[in-house]
Amino acid sequence: MQEKSEGFMLIESIVSQIRRITNFVPKIGVVLGSGLGSFSEEIRVIGKIPYSKLKNFPVSTVSGHNGQFIFGYVNKIPVVLMDGRVHYYEGYNMFDVVLPDRIMAMLGAGVVILTNAAGGIEKTFYPGLIMSISDHISTFVPSPLLGPNIEEIGARFPDMSHVYNKDLRMVIYNTAQQLRIPLREGVYLQTTGPQYETPAEIKMFDAMGADAVGMSTAVEAIALNHMGVRVCGLSLITNMAAGLSKGSLSHEEVKKTADEAGENFKKLLLNVIININELLKQEEASLKNKDAVIAAEQKKKEAINNIGFEEFDIIEIK
Ligand code: HPA
Numbered sequence: 608m609q610e611k612s613e614g615f616m617l618i619e620s621i622v623s624q625i626r627r628i629t630n631f632v633p634k635i636g637v638v639l640g641s642g643l644g645s646f647s648e649e650i651r652v653i654g655k656i657p658y659s660k661l662k663n664f665p666v667s668t669v670s671g672h673n674g675q676f677i678f679g680y681v682n683k684i685p686v687v688l689m690d691g692r693v694h695y696y697e698g699y700n701m702f703d704v705v706l707p708d709r710i711m712a713m714l715g716a717g718v719v720i721l722t723n724a725a726g727g728i729e730k731t732f733y734p735g736l737i738m739s740i741s742d743h744i745s746t747f748v749p750s751p752l753l754g755p756n757i758e759e760i761g762a763r764f765p766d767m768s769h770v771y772n773k774d775l776r777m778v779i780y781n782t783a784q785q786l787r788i789p790l791r792e793g794v795y796l797q798t799t800g801p802q803y804e805t806p807a808e809i810k811m812f813d814a815m816g817a818d819a820v821g822m823s824t825a826v827e828a829i830a831l832n833h834m835g836v837r838v839c840g841l842s843l844i845t846n847m848a849a850g851l852s853k854g855s856l857s858h859e860e861v862k863k864t865a866d867e868a869g870e871n872f873k874k875l876l877l878n879v880i881i882n883i884n885e886l887l888k889q890e891e892a893s894l895k896n897k898d899a900v901i902a903a904e905q906k907k908k909e910a911i912n913n914i915g916f917e918e919f920d921i922i923e924i925k
Contacts, residue, residue: 806850
Protein backbone atom coordinates (compact mmCIF):
# COMPACT_ATOMS: atom_id res chain seq x y z
CA MET A 608 0.00 0.00 0.00
CA GLN A 609 1.19 3.48 -0.80
CA GLU A 610 2.35 5.47 2.20
CA LYS A 611 0.13 8.25 3.40
CA SER A 612 1.28 11.74 2.50
CA GLU A 613 2.61 14.03 5.23
CA GLY A 614 -0.14 16.56 4.62
CA PHE A 615 -2.83 13.92 4.95
CA MET A 616 -1.35 12.54 8.16
CA LEU A 617 -1.47 16.00 9.71
CA ILE A 618 -5.07 16.47 8.62
CA GLU A 619 -5.93 13.03 9.99
CA SER A 620 -4.26 13.71 13.31
CA ILE A 621 -6.38 16.82 13.80
CA VAL A 622 -9.58 15.09 12.76
CA SER A 623 -8.88 12.26 15.19
CA GLN A 624 -8.27 14.76 18.02
CA ILE A 625 -11.71 16.21 17.27
CA ARG A 626 -13.19 12.72 17.00
CA ARG A 627 -11.96 12.00 20.51
CA ILE A 628 -14.21 14.85 21.64
CA THR A 629 -17.26 14.44 19.44
CA ASN A 630 -18.69 12.25 16.66
CA PHE A 631 -20.79 15.12 15.34
CA VAL A 632 -21.05 14.94 11.55
CA PRO A 633 -21.88 18.33 10.02
CA LYS A 634 -23.78 18.53 6.76
CA ILE A 635 -22.90 22.14 6.02
CA GLY A 636 -19.82 24.14 7.04
CA VAL A 637 -19.81 27.92 7.38
CA VAL A 638 -16.80 30.21 7.60
CA LEU A 639 -17.73 33.33 9.52
CA GLY A 640 -16.15 36.56 8.30
CA SER A 641 -16.28 40.05 9.78
CA GLY A 642 -19.79 41.06 10.74
CA LEU A 643 -20.89 37.50 11.39
CA GLY A 644 -19.00 36.79 14.59
CA SER A 645 -22.25 36.60 16.54
CA PHE A 646 -23.91 34.22 14.08
CA SER A 647 -23.56 31.36 16.55
CA GLU A 648 -26.31 33.03 18.62
CA GLU A 649 -28.69 32.04 15.81
CA ILE A 650 -27.98 28.32 16.10
CA ARG A 651 -28.46 25.65 18.78
CA VAL A 652 -24.86 25.21 19.86
CA ILE A 653 -23.91 21.79 21.18
CA GLY A 654 -20.20 22.32 21.57
CA LYS A 655 -17.17 24.42 20.79
CA ILE A 656 -13.56 23.43 20.19
CA PRO A 657 -11.02 26.26 20.34
CA TYR A 658 -8.26 25.87 17.75
CA SER A 659 -5.76 26.27 20.60
CA LYS A 660 -6.94 22.93 22.05
CA LEU A 661 -5.82 21.09 18.90
CA LYS A 662 -2.20 20.05 18.63
CA ASN A 663 -0.45 21.21 15.42
CA PHE A 664 -3.32 23.51 14.59
CA PRO A 665 -2.49 27.09 13.54
CA VAL A 666 -3.62 29.59 16.15
CA SER A 667 -4.07 33.20 15.19
CA THR A 668 -1.47 35.47 16.75
CA VAL A 669 -3.69 38.54 16.56
CA SER A 670 -5.14 39.16 19.98
CA GLY A 671 -8.89 38.80 20.19
CA HIS A 672 -8.80 36.72 17.02
CA ASN A 673 -8.62 33.30 18.61
CA GLY A 674 -10.63 30.95 16.51
CA GLN A 675 -12.80 27.98 17.28
CA PHE A 676 -15.05 25.41 15.67
CA ILE A 677 -18.66 25.67 16.79
CA PHE A 678 -20.91 22.64 16.35
CA GLY A 679 -24.66 22.90 16.39
CA TYR A 680 -27.98 22.81 14.61
CA VAL A 681 -29.94 25.23 12.44
CA ASN A 682 -33.42 23.76 12.86
CA LYS A 683 -32.36 20.12 12.60
CA ILE A 684 -29.50 20.68 10.20
CA PRO A 685 -26.09 19.77 11.66
CA VAL A 686 -23.62 22.56 10.93
CA VAL A 687 -20.06 23.41 11.84
CA LEU A 688 -19.01 27.03 12.03
CA MET A 689 -15.46 28.25 11.63
CA ASP A 690 -15.54 31.17 14.02
CA GLY A 691 -12.28 32.93 13.16
CA ARG A 692 -10.01 32.11 10.28
CA VAL A 693 -6.26 32.01 9.83
CA HIS A 694 -4.99 34.73 7.49
CA TYR A 695 -1.96 34.57 5.22
CA TYR A 696 -0.97 38.11 6.27
CA GLU A 697 -0.43 36.89 9.82
CA GLY A 698 2.56 34.93 8.56
CA TYR A 699 1.12 31.42 8.22
CA ASN A 700 1.77 29.39 5.12
CA MET A 701 -1.12 28.58 2.83
CA PHE A 702 -1.33 24.99 4.06
CA ASP A 703 -2.17 26.29 7.54
CA VAL A 704 -4.50 28.96 6.15
CA VAL A 705 -6.78 26.37 4.52
CA LEU A 706 -6.38 23.67 7.16
CA PRO A 707 -9.53 24.58 9.15
CA ASP A 708 -11.58 24.47 5.93
CA ARG A 709 -10.20 21.04 5.08
CA ILE A 710 -10.99 19.82 8.58
CA MET A 711 -14.64 20.88 8.24
CA ALA A 712 -14.82 18.89 5.01
CA MET A 713 -13.15 15.86 6.60
CA LEU A 714 -15.66 15.97 9.43
CA GLY A 715 -18.35 15.47 6.80
CA ALA A 716 -19.42 18.88 5.44
CA GLY A 717 -20.19 18.38 1.75
CA VAL A 718 -21.15 22.02 1.31
CA VAL A 719 -19.25 25.02 2.67
CA ILE A 720 -20.48 28.60 2.73
CA LEU A 721 -17.61 31.09 2.84
CA THR A 722 -18.27 34.61 4.09
CA ASN A 723 -16.09 37.69 4.31
CA ALA A 724 -15.90 41.46 4.37
CA ALA A 725 -14.68 43.01 1.13
CA GLY A 726 -14.07 46.33 -0.55
CA GLY A 727 -16.35 47.18 -3.47
CA ILE A 728 -14.71 47.76 -6.85
CA GLU A 729 -17.80 47.62 -9.08
CA LYS A 730 -19.01 51.24 -9.23
CA THR A 731 -22.66 50.48 -8.46
CA PHE A 732 -21.80 48.62 -5.24
CA TYR A 733 -22.17 50.39 -1.89
CA PRO A 734 -21.28 49.69 1.75
CA GLY A 735 -23.77 47.26 3.27
CA LEU A 736 -24.50 45.47 -0.02
CA ILE A 737 -24.08 41.69 -0.07
CA MET A 738 -22.30 40.10 -3.04
CA SER A 739 -22.67 36.42 -3.90
CA ILE A 740 -19.33 35.31 -5.32
CA SER A 741 -19.66 34.06 -8.90
CA ASP A 742 -15.93 33.49 -9.47
CA HIS A 743 -12.57 34.66 -8.15
CA ILE A 744 -9.10 35.88 -9.12
CA SER A 745 -6.42 34.30 -6.92
CA THR A 746 -3.48 35.19 -9.16
CA PHE A 747 -1.99 37.59 -6.61
CA VAL A 748 -1.68 35.08 -3.77
CA PRO A 749 0.19 31.74 -3.58
CA SER A 750 -1.89 28.65 -4.26
CA PRO A 751 -2.88 26.58 -1.20
CA LEU A 752 -2.11 23.51 -3.33
CA LEU A 753 1.61 24.25 -3.79
CA GLY A 754 3.94 21.45 -2.77
CA PRO A 755 3.35 17.69 -2.87
CA ASN A 756 -0.24 16.98 -3.78
CA ILE A 757 -2.34 15.41 -1.03
CA GLU A 758 -3.48 12.57 -3.27
CA GLU A 759 -5.87 11.26 -0.64
CA ILE A 760 -8.11 14.30 -0.95
CA GLY A 761 -7.81 15.57 -4.51
CA ALA A 762 -6.15 15.71 -7.91
CA ARG A 763 -2.80 17.33 -8.73
CA PHE A 764 -4.30 19.66 -11.34
CA PRO A 765 -7.87 20.31 -10.23
CA ASP A 766 -10.32 22.05 -12.51
CA MET A 767 -11.41 25.52 -11.35
CA SER A 768 -14.06 26.24 -13.99
CA HIS A 769 -16.94 26.13 -11.52
CA VAL A 770 -15.55 26.92 -8.07
CA TYR A 771 -18.75 28.58 -6.81
CA ASN A 772 -21.48 26.02 -7.35
CA LYS A 773 -24.28 27.13 -9.65
CA ASP A 774 -27.08 25.41 -7.72
CA LEU A 775 -25.94 26.96 -4.43
CA ARG A 776 -25.68 30.38 -6.09
CA MET A 777 -29.24 29.95 -7.30
CA VAL A 778 -30.37 29.17 -3.75
CA ILE A 779 -28.60 32.32 -2.50
CA TYR A 780 -30.21 34.45 -5.21
CA ASN A 781 -33.71 33.12 -4.52
CA THR A 782 -33.30 33.42 -0.74
CA ALA A 783 -32.25 37.07 -1.01
CA GLN A 784 -35.25 37.74 -3.24
CA GLN A 785 -37.64 36.09 -0.77
CA LEU A 786 -36.20 38.16 2.07
CA ARG A 787 -36.01 41.31 -0.06
CA ILE A 788 -32.35 41.71 0.77
CA PRO A 789 -30.39 43.48 -1.99
CA LEU A 790 -27.84 41.10 -3.48
CA ARG A 791 -25.51 41.20 -6.47
CA GLU A 792 -23.21 38.61 -7.95
CA GLY A 793 -19.59 39.37 -8.72
CA VAL A 794 -15.97 38.35 -8.97
CA TYR A 795 -13.88 38.36 -5.78
CA LEU A 796 -10.17 39.14 -5.99
CA GLN A 797 -7.84 38.12 -3.18
CA THR A 798 -4.72 40.03 -2.15
CA THR A 799 -2.32 38.98 0.60
CA GLY A 800 -2.94 42.16 2.59
CA PRO A 801 -2.52 43.30 5.28
CA GLN A 802 -2.26 46.74 3.68
CA TYR A 803 -5.30 47.94 1.79
CA GLU A 804 -4.82 48.53 -1.93
CA THR A 805 -3.69 51.70 -3.66
CA PRO A 806 -6.09 53.47 -6.06
CA ALA A 807 -3.83 52.38 -8.95
CA GLU A 808 -4.12 48.75 -7.89
CA ILE A 809 -7.89 49.03 -7.69
CA LYS A 810 -7.98 50.49 -11.22
CA MET A 811 -5.95 47.50 -12.39
CA PHE A 812 -8.20 45.00 -10.58
CA ASP A 813 -11.26 46.71 -12.08
CA ALA A 814 -9.79 46.37 -15.58
CA MET A 815 -9.18 42.69 -14.83
CA GLY A 816 -12.83 42.08 -14.08
CA ALA A 817 -12.86 42.11 -10.27
CA ASP A 818 -15.96 43.43 -8.49
CA ALA A 819 -14.74 43.15 -4.90
CA VAL A 820 -11.43 42.73 -3.09
CA GLY A 821 -10.51 40.99 0.15
CA MET A 822 -7.77 39.09 1.95
CA SER A 823 -9.15 35.63 2.62
CA THR A 824 -11.63 33.64 0.64
CA ALA A 825 -10.29 32.55 -2.76
CA VAL A 826 -7.62 30.19 -1.38
CA GLU A 827 -10.17 28.51 0.90
CA ALA A 828 -12.50 28.02 -2.07
CA ILE A 829 -9.62 26.48 -4.05
CA ALA A 830 -8.72 24.03 -1.26
CA LEU A 831 -12.36 22.97 -0.83
CA ASN A 832 -12.95 22.65 -4.55
CA HIS A 833 -9.82 20.47 -4.71
CA MET A 834 -11.53 18.14 -2.22
CA GLY A 835 -14.75 18.01 -4.20
CA VAL A 836 -16.68 20.06 -1.65
CA ARG A 837 -19.40 22.27 -3.05
CA VAL A 838 -18.69 25.91 -2.27
CA CYS A 839 -20.51 29.22 -2.32
CA GLY A 840 -19.42 32.61 -1.02
CA LEU A 841 -20.99 35.75 0.39
CA SER A 842 -19.07 39.02 0.60
CA LEU A 843 -20.32 41.87 2.71
CA ILE A 844 -19.21 45.07 1.00
CA THR A 845 -18.00 47.13 3.95
CA ASN A 846 -16.42 50.00 2.01
CA MET A 847 -15.73 51.16 -1.50
CA ALA A 848 -12.19 50.16 -2.48
CA ALA A 849 -9.32 52.66 -2.42
CA GLY A 850 -9.75 55.69 -4.67
CA LEU A 851 -13.47 55.10 -5.22
CA SER A 852 -14.71 57.25 -2.39
CA LYS A 853 -13.44 60.29 -0.53
CA GLY A 854 -11.26 59.73 2.49
CA SER A 855 -9.06 56.82 3.41
CA LEU A 856 -9.68 53.23 4.44
CA SER A 857 -9.46 51.95 7.98
CA HIS A 858 -10.11 48.67 9.72
CA GLU A 859 -12.43 50.61 12.07
CA GLU A 860 -14.63 51.67 9.15
CA VAL A 861 -14.70 48.10 7.85
CA LYS A 862 -15.67 46.75 11.28
CA LYS A 863 -18.30 49.44 11.85
CA THR A 864 -20.06 48.76 8.53
CA ALA A 865 -19.77 45.02 9.10
CA ASP A 866 -21.49 45.38 12.47
CA GLU A 867 -24.20 47.69 11.10
CA ALA A 868 -25.01 45.46 8.14
CA GLY A 869 -24.53 42.30 10.18
CA GLU A 870 -28.24 41.74 10.89
CA ASN A 871 -29.22 41.42 7.23
CA PHE A 872 -26.15 39.30 6.58
CA LYS A 873 -27.04 36.92 9.43
CA LYS A 874 -30.66 36.69 8.33
CA LEU A 875 -29.61 35.86 4.77
CA LEU A 876 -27.07 33.28 5.92
CA LEU A 877 -29.53 31.52 8.22
CA ASN A 878 -32.09 31.19 5.44
CA VAL A 879 -29.46 30.19 2.90
CA ILE A 880 -28.46 27.30 5.19
CA ILE A 881 -32.10 26.19 5.48
CA ASN A 882 -32.68 26.46 1.73
CA ILE A 883 -29.43 24.69 0.83
CA ASN A 884 -30.52 21.86 3.09
CA GLU A 885 -33.82 21.70 1.18
CA LEU A 886 -31.82 21.45 -2.03
CA LEU A 887 -29.69 18.64 -0.59
CA LYS A 888 -32.82 16.82 0.55
CA GLN A 889 -34.36 17.14 -2.90
CA GLU A 890 -31.17 15.85 -4.47
CA GLU A 891 -31.08 12.92 -2.12
CA ALA A 892 -34.73 12.16 -2.85
CA SER A 893 -34.54 12.38 -6.60
CA LEU A 894 -30.92 11.40 -6.96
CA LYS A 895 -30.96 13.94 -9.75
CA ASN A 896 -27.48 15.03 -8.94
CA LYS A 897 -26.39 11.47 -8.43
CA ASP A 898 -22.66 11.98 -8.77
CA ALA A 899 -22.53 14.82 -6.24
CA VAL A 900 -24.61 12.89 -3.73
CA ILE A 901 -22.55 9.73 -4.11
CA ALA A 902 -19.31 11.72 -3.86
CA ALA A 903 -20.51 13.47 -0.69
CA GLU A 904 -21.58 10.16 0.87
CA GLN A 905 -18.29 8.57 -0.10
CA LYS A 906 -16.37 11.49 1.43
CA LYS A 907 -18.29 11.11 4.66
CA LYS A 908 -17.59 7.39 4.80
CA GLU A 909 -13.91 7.93 4.05
CA ALA A 910 -13.74 10.69 6.62
CA ILE A 911 -14.99 8.26 9.22
CA ASN A 912 -13.23 5.08 8.04
CA ASN A 913 -9.84 6.66 7.49
CA ILE A 914 -9.60 7.98 10.98
CA GLY A 915 -10.14 4.81 12.93
CA PHE A 916 -11.66 6.57 15.92
CA GLU A 917 -14.02 4.93 18.33
CA GLU A 918 -17.62 6.00 18.41
CA PHE A 919 -18.38 8.60 21.06
CA ASP A 920 -21.58 10.10 22.26
CA ILE A 921 -21.80 13.75 21.42
CA ILE A 922 -20.28 15.54 24.34
CA GLU A 923 -21.89 18.70 25.54
CA ILE A 924 -18.67 20.65 25.55
CA LYS A 925 -20.33 23.89 26.50
N1 HPA B 1 -9.60 45.74 0.61
C1 HPA B 1 -9.19 44.53 1.03
N2 HPA B 1 -9.83 43.84 1.97
C2 HPA B 1 -10.92 44.39 2.51
C3 HPA B 1 -11.40 45.65 2.12
C4 HPA B 1 -10.70 46.37 1.11
O1 HPA B 1 -11.06 47.48 0.71
N3 HPA B 1 -12.52 45.90 2.87
C5 HPA B 1 -12.70 44.81 3.67
N4 HPA B 1 -11.75 43.90 3.47
